Amino acid sequence: MIAFILRRLLQSIFVMLAVSLLAFLLFRYVGDPVAVMVGQETSIEDQERLREQLGLNDPVWTQYTRFLGNLVTGDFGFSYRTRQPIGEMILSRMPATLELGFVSLLISLIVGIPAGIYTALKNDGVIANAILITTLIGVSIPTFVIGIFLIYLFGVQLGWLPTFGRGDTVAIGWWTTNFLTVDGLRALILPALTLGIYQLTLTMRLVRSEMQDVMNTDFIKFAVARGIDYRSVHYRHALRNSMVPVVTIIGLQFGGIIAFSIVTESVFQWPGMGLLFLDSIKFVDIPVMSVYLVIIALIFVVINLIVDILYFVIDPRVRLSPEAG
């Protein structure tokens, strides 16, 4: 198992190297960094001096290794727009995005898995069909439309829930959380729902089809033929087997939620990393964009690694195969 994890780690390092190279190229070659930084009245000589100071005249490889070294030591450089260190900017935005992603993942799991099981077992039932049709509508409507609809219904018409921002937050060290105040929790509901509905339908449909497949296997038929309690057949035997592929997809989804919460964050003016990314695009704040790229890639890689390790825990065929040793 250790060999396996080491191998995956090595692969992850290659992925990160590739992404950082992309980020570097973006930073260095999309537009001239000096021209963006200085005003129009700066003299050519001053510009040239700045270029020399920033090391932009060095060979490309030297620049890339410096860029990498900075990334690894946590020095992400400064934003063109706010002149603040990018590390701090992203770190202050990260809790908002992670909490939003976590809650919407939770919604998609808590509702999606039971609904998937139900529709798999009660195939062709009236309620099961109703659920399937409703969720089909859910998938077909784009996220921002759902967001705007929810704002209109619960924010504008009913006036129950806040429609933008994070509300009151509590700071624990550098981490600010929504979970500890009523206002913060209320502010979370609409964006988390918006982000979660699409994932929910995916989870539900995946669980349903996996579960249906498993219910048709011989070992389930054999369990039924042995007179095993139907509850145990469904949950102990069938559900666990359907979870193996579901775990992979859910892991990837979580990465996706964090990376692509941009739309939802913009609809709800949620002060997370996605909104920061959007602002950076508006102001062509290239250093922030390239760091964002690296961080999202890192999140994906870490989640993938966790999913691989989960495989070991769930599936004895992976855990106990001779190669895994």
Add this chain to the structure above:
Amino acid sequence: MGSLLSVTDLTVEYPTRFGVFTAIERINLSLEPGEIHGLVGESGAGKSTIGAAIIGLIAAPGYIANGDVKLHGESLRSLSADAYHKLRGAKISMIFQDPQTSLNPLLTIEDQMVETIRQHSDVSYSEARAQALALLEETGIRDAQSRMSEYPHQFSGGMRQRVVIALALCTNPDLIIADEPTTALDVSIQKQILALIRELAQTRKVGFILITHDIGVIAEITDSVTVLRGGKLMETGKTAQVLGTPQHEYTKALMAAVPRLDKRLDRFSNILQDEPDLPTPELLWKVEGASDTFATDWLLRGERQAAHDGPVLSVRDLEVTFNASGTFSWRKSEGFKALKNINLDVMPGQVMGVIGESGSGKSTLAKAIVGLVRPSAGQMQFNGAPLPYGRDRGRNHAARRKIQMVFQDPYSSLNNRRKIEDIIGEPIRFFGLADDRAERRKIVASVLDLVEMPQRAMLKYPHQFSGGQRQRIAVARALVARPEFLICDEPTSALDVSIQAQILNLLKDLQGKFGLSILFISHNLAVVRQMSDQVAVLKNGELVETGAADAFFEAPQHAYSKLLLSETPSLASIAA
């Protein structure tokens, strides 16, 4: 009336879009404790439906339309769904065909057995575990104490089937329905599992219903047998009597279609034909000028190699290694030697039968010869000229055309998205045997005629045909390349016996007509006996014996060959 089980006038129907389909019709059978009753028939005979009806698990939307199932004299049809479920395991249990898929891969053997035992009797965990242990030992699992905490994938196929049997037995049922319990196993393991079933029936007085398509298995262990066809009961009675002196025409035809191990016949006779072919528009549809004689002429027209004295194919010291190493492996793994030191000669116009159990390297040998797998050492010669390995054999190399292959599974060896005309026409075009489209059409139609298919078949797609018909198409496809050497890799093992007999007859006819040399691979010794002039036996990638077929089957030399022969179920005991 059987004192354990009696089935009377059982009819099961499935509603379909085109009306009601009757899966089984007015079936009667009865069983005593400790009796093994065989249900035999070809696919679609309704064997499994009978089993499902008895255990109350007919797949939706099927239902019992008529008749009754009585266990110990009590009717099961009147039971509620809950009561029926309580009966499963406790009174009736089941064994499935494929031990690879019939155990839950995520639970240990102990988990699965203890759960089943505690489901039906109120015992403590440790007591249930002790019972499970005793049973595993009884069914022949060595080291049961330590092995029961392992997962199913850590057991071999035969051991797994023993675990399945232990699981079916652990609740002390009175009746076990075994649905093709040995079909997925090698003959030597089949023999052991059948012996185990026999022993359990005797010692525990469990009644078995044994569902199988293999008459050899029926002859080997059943006390009584029911022959089914198309959901109807053809004949039933004591096994010795039914198989020894069959009364019904169908039973006779079925028996005649079973390849015999004890002697080689020129052809299978008395083959079951479906309804006589009426001159329907289907059959009258012809391509202008196409006929089987045209096909024969055309196929023989090709340039023939000037008679080469030596063997068509000669293989020397062939070795195939598969290495299991991944992309990022530090240690160089040894790899797995699928074939070691193979020496083989196939003479022109002869059929070389290759025998071996699963994993013996039979198919690897075939793939190495056609160039799908790259050998790691050794030489191959075709008509005296060296045969390049794998991809070194370019698409224009003569051997690409002259060596053709027929695969095992006709369901996956034909492209479902192409018409038969294109499938059979492809080699003709590819090898430049006929450039004109009209001529190709004529050839395809003629070759279909030759393999006894209606010419109109060329307009259809593969899914419109049955397994046997597909295999005929696959043979036609191999044939139009004008091959000199044909490799048949288990060409009939996916087919019913009567269809198998037809295909084997076809291959024999074509071999005679075109003087083909054939490498005929099979795990079924009786089939090999019917087909081969020469025989080669493979075991774990090594050739243990080669020789003339008749001498081999009369007096095998190697211990392993003797074992294989003795373990093959045969009708000899009954159909003397």
